[in-house]
Amino acid sequence: MASPSAVPPDLAAAPVPWSERLLIVLFVVVPFLAVLAAVPFAWGWGLGWRDVIIAVAMYLVTGFGVTVGYHRHFTHRSFQARTWLRVLMAVAGGMSLQGPVIRWVADHRRHHKYADKEGDPHSPWRFGPGFAGLARGLSHAHVGWLFSPERTSRRRFCPDLLADRPIRFLSHNLTYVPVVLLSLGLPALAGGLWGGSWQAALTACFWGGLVRVFVLHHVTWSINSICHTFGKEEFAVRDRSRNVRWLALVSLGEAWHNLHHADPTCARHGVLRGQIDPSARLIWLFERLGWVWEVRWPDAGRVAARRVPAG
Structure with missing residues (x-):
């Protein structure tokens, strides 16, 4: 794998070539456009406002389960939380169908330890720069790494979670099966009760x-691939993590990835003016309700010390 030192030092400052932008379109934009294109064709024939509302609600529940739960709490311990909330976050994150919590955390902690170097499970720079290398790297970082026979050691990277009985229980494969069924069954149940028919249940299950x-x-995969390929470097880091504004809202604040790698335990990733971070706002609400504490909010001194001068 090509390490950052193998990348030409002026590459980060150079304009992104059209060929690399084309790869981004193929890997990320095209799938979204395909889903959006299906909406007007399906409207009234298997899609209505009921399905949209259920789908958005499920997206927020499972998305925050990943960003606030799996990522900021379990992986980086950005805040402490009550046991019942930890369990709910583990279940909500599991309903994203991104795997049990300890497996997810082990992979992500390993990613931070070896970011964009040998050992990183999903660096897009694995095969070096250039069109061919980046094409392979983006494919690997976006989804290919999930099919690798190599598995991250949970004992090495997650001894704290393995010692946590409720979280260890929720990370068993057999325990994860009901979480998967809940992820698909909950929108179907909501749709069926709301619409009063099997058809309503089926369409809600499909969209939600x-x-x-x-x-x-x-x-989620775009954070691994796109946010380590191009974007804006606003904070000094030793890897290729960047901020990608157009991904920020749909990723619930995770696409402010550059600051996250500069200060991984910080509970807020969007720290500059105009950087909306819904996940940080939810953590703030939990703190106000007394459900979480010892939140590691941004420190002005650390933020200033890591800031890259404008221009």
Whole structure:
């Protein structure tokens, strides 16, 4: 794998070539456009406002389960939380169908330890720069790494979670099966009760279950691929993590990825003016309600010290 030192030092400052932008369109934009194109064709023939509302609600529940739960709490310990909330966050994150919590955390902690170097499970720079190398790298970082026979050691990267009985229980494969069924069954149940028919249950399961999982998967994978390929470097880091503004809202604040790698335990990733971070706002609400504490909010001194001068 090509390490950052193998990348030409002026590459980060150079304009992104059209060929690399084309790869981004193929990997991320095209799937979203395909889903959006299906909406007007399906409207009234298997899609209505009921399905949209259920799908958005499920996206927010499972998306925050990943961003606030899996990522900021379990992986980076950005805040402490009550046991019942930890369990709910683990279940909500599991309903994203991105795997049990300890497996997810182990992979992500390993990613931070070796970011864009040998050992990183999903760096887009694995095969070096250039069109061919980046094409392979983006494919690997976006989804290919999930099919690798190599598995991250949970004992090495997650001894704290393995010692946590409720979280260890929720991370067993057999325990994860009901979480998967809940992810698809909950929107079907909501649709059936709301619409009063099996057809309403099926369409809600499709849009609030399968399509919602598809969209959230691509958004999460885009943080691995796109946010390590191009974007804006606003904070000094030792890897290729960047901020990607157009992904920020749909990723619930995760696309402010550059600051996250500069200060991984910070509970807020969008720290500059205009950087909306819905996940940080939810953590703030939990703190106000007394459900979480010891929140690691941004420190002005650390933020200033890591800031890259404008221009």
